[in-house]
Amino acid sequence: MSELTDAQGKVHQIELAIDFLESHRKLAEANRKLLDEHGVTMIDVMGSVGAGKTSVVEQLVRGLKEKYRIVVLNGDLVTTIDQDRILRHGVEAIQVNTGKECHLDAALVRTVLERLDLGNLDLVIVENVGNLICPADFPLGSHRRVVVTSVTEGPYVAVKHPHVFAEMDFVVINKIDLASVMEVDVSKLVGDLRSVNPRARVVQTSCKDGTGIPELITRLVEEPRRCTSSESLPA
């Protein structure tokens, strides 16, 4: 600490190195460790409002609930609409209301993980708050980061929101049954996704008619864990 004296009294200058985003990343690492100790896999599902995140999670739950012990965390500002949709499938769901915050963070997820009986669980599916910007900066400690986009978000979504797509292990292009009505060239959209993230798995789905859901389930959950970016948490 350096010290100067002026007319009013002593003035001190101190050097510090306290990183706030780093502290979020450390919490995410601690979550990952806790999950790994119990052999639990966590999947973080992100995407815009209305992309179909809850519909995708419902499809996952439907396809996986006989084989795995699952808990779903539904993040939203207010309401329990999403939790109610999951509970209808006979799977435990916990609504996490953030009030005003636009994303879930590792600390909030930690408080939920601590209330769960992790020893009797295989899979935690987190549905993040509908937002294509902020969640990318806040890793939760999940093993897979998935973004759900849809053809109704228009043809340019990947290049307009490159940050979130660049961070993901999986990209789901949902509502594929509406592509021709929306006049979206899906191959062009896939090309844009490849340009911002060449290593993400891209799966095209329709939650309405079930297209792509078996492929998504196989690749997301049943394939052996690959070495992905989220295995070492994003810097």
Add this chain to the structure above:
Amino acid sequence: MHEFGITSSIAETALRIASENGATKVLRVDLLIGQLTFLSVPQVRFAYEVLAKGTLLEGSELAIQEATGLVECQNCHHLREIRLPDDPDALTEPLPLFACPECSGKVVVVKGKECQITGMTFES
């Protein structure tokens, strides 16, 4: 949108350090923000001013230094600085780099994700 939450943590930490050091008034808080975070500097300043009111931080200068991004190719280890235009009036942003310009390999962020209090100046 999350600037308020992050700035709350910054203000709380600055106040804790000030009180631990017996400060009577905080003159300056030095902050380092990486250009590859999603933090908007004007919003951090705005939140800081609101949070500082009625505390030892009121009237203090928030000195923000922006850190340039640095990415490294995982394939050929090429390093490249990501320079965002330093123009406060600019209304457009270029697309950051996601593939190596040398070999098209995957790049990882080495620098540019910082959000650090690097120093404080206060009276006691």
